[in-house]
Amino acid sequence: MDTEDPRAIPGGDDLPGLQQWLAEHQPYVIADELARIDAVDAVVAFRLLDKERALAVFEELEPVDQQRILLGLRDHVFRDLVEEMDPDDRARMLGEAPAKVAKRVLAGLSANERRMTAALLGYPEGSVGRVMTPETVNVSPDMSAEVALGVVRSKGADAETVYTLPVLDAGRRLTGVVKLRELLLSPSGHRVAELIDPDVPHAHVTDDAEAAARLMRETNILGLPVVDSEDRLVGLLTIDDAVELIEAADTEDAARQAGAAPWAGHYMSTGVWQLARSRAVWLLLLIVAATLTVNVLQVFEATLAEVTALALFVPLLVGTGGNAGAQAATAAVRAMAVGEVRGSDLVRVVWREGRVGLLLGVMLATVGMVVAALLVDGRIALVVAISLVAICTWATTVGATMPLLAKRLRIDPAVVSAPMVTTLVDATGLIIYFVTAQLVLGL
Amino acid sequence: MDTEDPRAIPGGDDLPGLQQWLAEHQPYVIADELARIDAVDAVVAFRLLDKERALAVFEELEPVDQQRILLGLRDHVFRDLVEEMDPDDRARMLGEAPAKVAKRVLAGLSANERRMTAALLGYPEGSVGRVMTPETVNVSPDMSAEVALGVVRSKGADAETVYTLPVLDAGRRLTGVVKLRELLLSPSGHRVAELIDPDVPHAHVTDDAEAAARLMRETNILGLPVVDSEDRLVGLLTIDDAVELIEAADTEDAARQAGAAPWAGHYMSTGVWQLARSRAVWLLLLIVAATLTVNVLQVFEATLAEVTALALFVPLLVGTGGNAGAQAATAAVRAMAVGEVRGSDLVRVVWREGRVGLLLGVMLATVGMVVAALLVDGRIALVVAISLVAICTWATTVGATMPLLAKRLRIDPAVVSAPMVTTLVDATGLIIYFVTAQLVLGL
Incomplete structure (x- = not known):
């Protein structure tokens, strides 16, 4: 079922084919392919490039991929490559490199290049000082x-x-x-x-x-x-x-929004363990938080035993609440990332999203009521409808508010992920549902 | 609780204050503020700007905001502004404008500018032809x-x-x-x-x-x-x-990933109705899809009635499955957006993500088993643990596969939203859970 990809690089055991492929492709395409294959194959291919093209390819690689390549090179090639890099690219690579790579890199540099790189590395991580170029052409106002x-x-x-x-x-x-x-x-x-x-x-x-x-x-x-x-x-x-900063920041935010830690490197060459690790922390935190839902259901176990039909709508209600909350949270996080919403907009955002949630809740309640009436009965349908309006309003408001509160507490708003909002809204949504049921059904 | 924002623009009733504020701020700051306030106030402020600054501010506005301003201007100011725009910016604005605005704009242009704009508008929406500049400085190879x-x-x-x-x-x-x-x-x-x-x-x-x-x-x-x-x-x-294209595409993808339709315009000046509309379609589709969970639970109603404790873990299980699926889907969508994963990588991605899901499932099962054993009993704990492993593996694989399948079917992978994966995994996860329960508990 896999279609042959015309861009795919030949394996390292087919040296003539590899050589021809390298000659036929542009540096950015070669860099792309080297990032996808394993380190040994990437180094084999890289060594086949002549000096000028090697530098061009090297400059297109991401810092982690540059490190993978560097580790496999002989000293003089290594030194030439590192010396030719722009100081800011070098600092970017070193900032993420293990100590032994960093040492070898700095040792190989001329005094002037080392001075510039070290200066950049002196600025805090994530600051503009780390990524700027120190080599500028300056003029003065009185020049013609x-x-x-x-x-x-x-x-x-x-x-x-x-x-x-x-x-x-x-x-x-x-x-x-x-x-x-x-x-x-x-x-x-x-x-x-x-x-x-x-x-x-x-x-x-x-x-x-x-x-x-x-x-x-x-x-x-x-x-x-x-x-x-x-x-x-x-x-x-x-x-x-x-x-590159904008694209990398958006990639990080996308990962965070889904409740995963961002990782450096190409998706296809990142190990299974590393992928799992980037996702495990949040999943574990969330499953612990989700035990709250078990507790809530235990509190209402008597109600549940009396009207077992109530259990049928639990996934639908928590799912819908989670979806509405995730939509609002994602919209707020993105609006803050691009600068459209600021921390000081909290009250306005709550007022807007509360009304959006109410509107959506009324629409969903209409559908939910019909479904419940057809599958179970009218009284349960009423409980489901009322719960949907309340859950939706609540979830949307909470979803939009949390990123703004995070910002006020000086936490990156992107940390307020959709799964986090969903898990929070699950437990509170269940309380809304069962209290509504008790009131409407007179239990 | 709202802190005073030093950048905030004064209201239109305070003309001297407004004038001073406009004089003190840079065009991009003014554009930012105009996008946040309502159309009438924005036009009032815009009219206070002198010609040169008005153009600078206008160029920083997004197309929808440019339209809001244009509609409030007198004819000669309108014509001057539109004539001064770059042809590609003009085409971008017109591409999204209602017919009456478009007509008025084209009518006011000089023949040459109109010709260039019309040419750009002739290219398909979303194509590079729409956003390129036609005004280039060309040279020939034999020039010195x-x-x-x-x-x-x-x-x-x-x-x-x-x-x-x-x-x-x-x-x-x-x-x-x-x-x-x-x-x-x-x-x-x-x-x-x-x-x-x-x-x-x-x-x-x-x-x-x-x-x-x-x-x-x-x-x-x-x-x-x-x-x-x-x-x-x-x-x-x-x-x-x-x-701008990259940032706009990432904003669209962020909205789609949360199951909302992207909308043009500034978050703070978008109406409550429009926000609700952008989210309603998916929420309605998803709630209809979620009735599948009601059906699944009805099938297992006898099992549920026999062991009501099983109901306690339903939100935890569907929540965790949804989270794992959403993580994988988001990672795959983003990797495809930045070009790291292609449609032809399907088999490799399934193999990778299946193993990631299994690893995560085993970790989560350990936690889930302890929670269930403490809160209920050992046999239910075993059911929960086995279900978690299976659901996690399944959810991660499905989550990563769907965007790739979408790509093969020539659908935008970003349409495979986290809520969509979550809803799909909810119903199948419940089947896994109850079948496991029947097998382990011998029901």
Whole structure:
């Protein structure tokens, strides 16, 4: 049933086929395939690449995959590769690497490259300092456009980008940014000071990297200057790194939303044990929390024994409550991630989602009542309908509120996963259901 | 309890305060706030902006919010704004606009701008043709670097980007791309042909826009040339548009994963009815599907009546199965979205996830057995433990398989939501539980 994938890399035992495949594919395709196969095969394939292509492929790999490859290389190849990397990519890789890899990498670097990498590694994990490039091309406000272009020509080769040029005063303090485009298109005789974009935002080096990346998305800029506590320029976050940050953050949020810990690395080459571990913690916590539902049912065991038909609707009710709560929680988490909802919106969000939940509850109650009336009887149907309205309103409100409360408590809102809301709503939903049953059926 | 938000915009009744606030904030902050408040207030604030800032703010708004503003403006302001937009931004806004807005917009355009916008609107929705910019600066292979720079200087003002320059042959066919950086840094005397980047990918105009954006992320490029069926250049996808596509696609996937339809627009200004509508369809489908659980329980009603203690563990078991299934489904959907898993990986994914589910099931069974033994008795505990292993393995496998099957059937894998997997696993999980109970307890 498996269709042959035209992109798939040949195995390491077919060296001529492998060599031909490597020659025929672009670096990013090769990087993609190397990430999917096991470490030994990946190293075999990597060694067949000539120096220039090896570097191009290496740059496309994720940090964990770069480590897998590095461990299998001989010293001089290893050193060349690491020396050629951009300082920020190197810091990113080292930040996640085991100590023995990190040591070997730093030992192989020239003094200047080591200094830059170590500086980046000094900033807190998750900060923009870790992911910025320290190699920028800077100009000063009193330069003419021609002189500034000359600076780009002479210093541009080492920098990761030359499209965003920080403008610094005599004290290395950031006064603004000039775009290469403006420099190039300006009529001759203009000074940098006249071309500065006054509205370009900047970040502080300890700011959250994801927030900085989202700010770049929002303002459509290609480079975000990064400054220290004295407003002195220390680097630049480039758009290609920002896109990776956004995609990685969304991948993490997706995992968290389903109640799993995010893991670094390619899905296909991540081990079964590691996948299980990333999911086990939450599942175990949730099953312990779910014993609450057993307790609730024990409290109402007499009611349940008297009207066993009530048991029939338990999965339907807790399932529906869980779904409504998960929808609201996911919407709130995402709206906060992209900056549409802030912690201070709590009251407005509760008021909105409460009404959404009530509307949905009324719709669902209509369906639930018909189903219950057809399958059991009218009085149970009434209990189910009333419970659905109450559970839905409650679940939607709780689901939307929890991420906002988390934010206020300075917890990542994405930790409020759909399964967490579901489990919480399960137990409370059962209480709503059985209390309604006792009231309506007069038990 | 609400903390005062320093960014919040003053109401429309406080005109001086509003004016001062507008003067003090950057365009992207103003755009953010306008999207959060109601349409009338937003238009009032927008009209207070001077022409240049109004345009800057307008460009930062999402298409739906742009429409809200446009509807409240007088004709000449309206025409100026629309004429100044980039053709791709205009097409994006029009693609989602009601007919009366679209007509008014197109009527106000100059012939050239109208022609470009109409051309973009001719491409299928969701295609890269809709979001590319048609205004590119092209060079030819036999130009010298100096001549090519001259072309950038003379034609760059109209183009959305000048950093990626498509290289075209005499027949307007794409032969490669040269980066402005290479042109600027090359030693004098070089020809464009020597500076072409041979490895830069391109897209066809009808290709999926999200896939094109992810390709740009993967290859770290700032511009992706877009060609027609005869390899002739028709436009360029720029990185800032690609970032927006990725973020929007991730927002849509997040909504779908929770079983809600994605909606366009800002969370805080979306109406309660619209939010409810986006979630109602799936909730209604799922509650109908959940009647299956009622049927299953009816089949086992005799067993349930005989051992009422079995009912106590129903929410815990279906909840845990649902959580495990949702984790696996979310991981598979995300891995497919970022291109790590393909339709052809089906068998490998089933084999991996089956083992992950078994591992998780064994862990959970240990906890479940202790809980059940403490709360009820040893024989029920055995039933719960065996069921947990089986349900977990089954749920994880089903959860990971469904998105891949969807892909094979050419359905968007993100449609396989966590609630959908949960509901499916609920009914089958109950069957596993009661059959296990009958076997172990000899009922």
